Amino acid sequence: MSINSILGVFAKSPIKPLQEHIHIVQQCAQHLIPFFEACAEQDWEKAAEVRAELSQLERAADKLKREVRTNLPKGLFMPVDRTDILELITQQDSIANTAKDISGRIIGRKLAIPPQVQTEFMEYLACCIETSGFAVKAIDELDELVETGFQGKELKIIDNLLNELDAVEDSSDKMQIKLRHSLHGIEQGLNPVDVVFLYNVIDWVGDLADLAERVGDRLELMLARS
Secondary structure, three states, X not given: OOHHHHXXXXXXXXXXXXXXXXXXXHHHHHOHHHHHHHHHOOOHHHHHHHHHHHHHHHHHHHHHHHHHHHHOOOOOOOOXXXXXXXHHHHHHHHHHHHHHHHHHHHHHHOOOOOHHXXXXXXXXXXXXXXXXXXXXXXXXXXXXXXXXXXXXXXXXXXXXXXXXXXXXXXXXXXXXXXXXXXXXXXXXXXXHHHHHXXXXXXXXXXXXXXXXXXXXXXXXHHHHHO
């Protein structure tokens, strides 16, 4: 995207680049589902293909983040603070980075989730990705909110979405505790080094939900200032 096109986007709406970016970010996170499914089948060729797609998306998100940082006008009047936009897109980008890191660490060891906890793990993964999905929905409502002057029903819609985000993130925390307990019950039959990595994987996946919550927190702060 050229400088002129970036300026054109921001002249129309300061929110559009944020929305475009978080949709790419969410695609990164969603790629972890077919990635872990391929790992469960020990289809490492398929896993590598999915990771390559994820990495391409992460690079696209990173490129857009850099373009926004570089080209976001300093002198242009906008209904939201420039610093808030930059902080929000940085938080969003962390989700894509984490998804890429998870896939890289898994495929580096060709580590499959043990069959005994595979179903529970995939439910946990889906919950964490659902958390960031609520962040996407909230960001998608922002342009409507700007048009209404940060008031009215759109503000209530975003507030409800952020409440749902917090609730799902809390559910992911509970699922994480349960999953760690399940892994503890079978760890003696596993490679000790793999066990360490599996506990780390559980934590890394949980980071997706934590980062989504930070996006929500940053969004709340931005709205409070507007």
